[in-house]
Amino acid sequence: MMRIGPYKFLFLCTGNSARSILGEYLLKRLGGGRFEVFSAGSFPTGKVNPLAIQVLKDIYDIDASDARSKSWEEFKDLQFDFVVTVCDNARESCPVWPGQPIVAHWGLPDPAAVEGTEAEKYRAFKEVAAEIYRRIQSFIAPAITDASSQDLSDILDLLTQVQLPHDGVAENLNGFLVARDESSRLIATIGLERHGSTGLLRSAAVAPGYQGCGIGSRLTRHLLERAKNDGVERVVLLTTTASEFFAQHFGFCETARTVFDTELAESAEWNLPRCSTAVCMTLTLR
Ligand SMILES: CC(C)(COP(=O)(O)OP(=O)(O)OC[C@H]1O[C@@H](n2cnc3c(N)ncnc32)[C@H](O)[C@@H]1OP(=O)(O)O)[C@@H](O)C(=O)NCCC(=O)NCCS
Numbered sequence: 001m002m003r004i005g006p007y008k009f010l011f012l013c014t015g016n017s018a019r020s021i022l023g024e025y026l027l028k029r030l031g032g033g034r035f036e037v038f039s040a041g042s043f044p045t046g047k048v049n050p051l052a053i054q055v056l057k058d059i060y061d062i063d064a065s066d067a068r069s070k071s072w073e074e075f076k077d078l079q080f081d082f083v084v085t086v087c088d089n090a091r092e093s094c095p096v097w098p099g100q101p102i103v104a105h106w107g108l109p110d111p112a113a114v115e116g117t118e119a120e121k122y123r124a125f126k127e128v129a130a131e132i133y134r135r136i137q138s139f140i141a142p143a144i145t146d147a148s149s150q151d152l153s154d155i156l157d158l159l160t161q162v163q164l165p166h167d168g169v170a171e172n173l174n175g176f177l178v179a180r181d182e183s184s185r186l187i188a189t190i191g192l193e194r195h196g197s198t199g200l201l202r203s204a205a206v207a208p209g210y211q212g213c214g215i216g217s218r219l220t221r222h223l224l225e226r227a228k229n230d231g232v233e234r235v236v237l238l239t240t241t242a243s244e245f246f247a248q249h250f251g252f253c254e255t256a257r258t259v260f261d262t263e264l265a266e267s268a269e270w271n272l273p274r275c276s277t278a279v280c281m282t283l284t285l286r
Pocket residue numbers: 162164203204205206207210211212213214215216217218238239240241242243244245249
């Protein structure tokens with residue numbers, strides 16, 4: 001099994017002036033601290049293409065003014081976990097890296113080779129950046145699966161970490177989803193308790209270090225789609241910390257909790273004294 005991050009990740013291309021620079025800065029942003037990111041070239045131009053810096057600033061609000069075009073010689077003694085080549089040239093002359101990193105090749109067109117107006121060149125950089133962004137997103141997206149009894153202790157540990165209650169989790173485990181990272185570490189969970197046609201969404205938790213990377217949104221979307229397919233008519237939740245997250249991203253609305261007191265009377269979470277002052281929110285699914 002691979003070690004727990006931050007993983008060392010290297011983007012390689014020939015000149016280290018455009019594609020590998022875009023990869024480096026986009027993964028630094030999207031990886032949320034899970035990766036230590038580097039970029040290098042087999043024949044570095046020594047100068048970062050200004051359009052790469054411009055696109056990072058304009059489209060992704062990333063300041064890459066400190067980017068450097070440098071040789072892979074600089075990193076030859078580092079033990080990388082991942083090495084990704086982003087042009088055919090670098091793949092052909094890719095040296096053997098110590099420590100057996102996972103090596104992948106993302107063949108991407110060279111935006112610096114595009115001839116035309118400034119606007120056309122800018123568009124080429126924008127397009128290749130969008131492609132790199134998509135690939136990074138799918139690379140770092142963890143697999144979502146149904147929770148099993150083997151996940152229970154990891155789920156409870158994660159809930160402790162983010163200070164959410166354990167009550168009723170074991171009894172409702174069949175309504176839980178989990179996400180694990182590249183090293184199989186459990187990094188997120190969410191659960192739905194079924195009470196007739198009402199579902200109580202609970203235990204939405206993403207491990208610190210992974211928050212803000214879209215994992216909580218993916219899990220929630222997955223859970224809501226499944227609830228709808230299973231005939232759940234409305235989803236209710238209690239929150240003291242994330243009402244804006246559920247309102248803005250999924251359309252949950254604040255509701256008086258007494259409306260559900262009878263329906264959710266059997267729920268251990270609903271009856272916890274610490275939840276009595278939480279905001280109650282609902283979403284109608286049909
Ligand atoms: C709340 C939580 C599940 C969200 O998951 P996440 O993976 O961090 O969120 P995502 O990356 O999918 O979504 C990010 C978006 O939600 C917003 N967001 C995340 N947590 C938020 C919160 N607590 N309140 C308001 N907005 C929040 C981000 O600003 C971002 O907005 P944007 O897309 O407009 O930039 C996660 O942050 C978490 O586990 N927090 C600690 C435990 C907790 O409070 N759980 C909720 C219990 S009801």
